[in-house]
Amino acid sequence: MGPWTLFLVLLLSIFEQFHFEATEEKLDIWDPSFCRGGLGVKYPELEVSECLIVPKLLRKKISMVWQAPRIIFSAAHEKRKYVLVMVDPDASANSASAYWLHWLVADIQGASFGKGQIEGTTLTDYRPPTPPRDAGLHRYQFMLFEQPQDANVILTEKEKESRGNWDLDAFLKRVGLGAPVATFQFLTQNYND
Template sequence: MDWTMRLVAAALFLGLTVVVTRAQVRMSQCASTPVPNEDAGFCRGNLEVSYTELQNISCKVVPNCNNYREKITTWPPPLVKYPGASETATYLLVMVDPDAPSRSTPLARFWRHWLVTNITGTNMKTGRIQGQELSPYQPPTPPPRTGFHRYQFLVYRLSTQNISLLPEETGSPGAWQLDQFQVRFNLGISEAATQFMTQNHMDSPPVRAPGGGGSVQAPPTGGSSEPKYKPKQASGLALPACIHIAYHLWSG
């Protein structure tokens, strides 16, 4: 009887160990991976970006698991925290997509996803993005078959609080002249910057994990954020940008 109980206990322990190990493997496979080396240099200043179900994804690729690449297109604004902010200063936060409509053809580059000015240093340190919202938050919604997009966040210390957009800039968030905006308000170099990468969830076919434990999407390989396939090139220069605009209007 004693040996029978020991065998049962051993079997139960072994089964529990296998279940826990598989769960740990799935969790590790679902972890965010760093952006390719060629893009890592953009990140500086210890700027943190966290979404509802994702921890800090600063300088990382959104994992293709738990429907994260689809969910992120509907989540509210992320928590953007800059621990190095001065409590006596005011700040400007910019979120842009430099890869609109695609990284290979960025005709609408620096698509403006979020623009908030007059954020106090105290709020910037804690991630409470409260100030004058010049462009309301627009979730990352990379169009299908356009590869991985970088979503970049920049924080500027302000020397003036009279920040505004020109009428032509408010007409469309696409093809925003970010460099001219920086010069117009003497913003200089951003104090902190970071980015994350993601692509349309329909373009993320699952890759079977070793041992059959769930599935993950392979991260960009070879230091490239381009998809293995080439996005279809439309004739003309304005059409890809128009498609990007239409997609954002439809998805919004």
């Protein structure tokens, strides 16, 4: 390692300790089309509206300290209802269509987004991102669907039993949800890695 390389590595590590915003790595090669529609997520020290990798300095907080984030969607129609889904598609090794369900809220009033809060029916309580050690980066995906007026969005008994191996596609078909109106994701890994 040359002296300039060593200097740059040292400088970057010092800078990382004081300015975590500058270390956010945008996902321009991993699932770039997933983040669309203006959906944003706001944690106490991390507000993101673009796909990114969570900085190492914040990984423990996002996994162990912070509660459910605020969801931002300025394009919401006041009189419509929405369904919010948060999943980890990388947690299940059993099937490519299985997800780990982290959060599910239905009947969200469009007007509540303007107030900066989600007013709806929580079907699955928020569970923070907690990828296992040595598992690498996991994607945490937020999908917002417009809920049809007559849709009765509920979980089956089987879906209530386990968050793991959740079949998102089967759920969407069963309750009659179309394509998401907005999607967002971030990547993080175990804070000890």
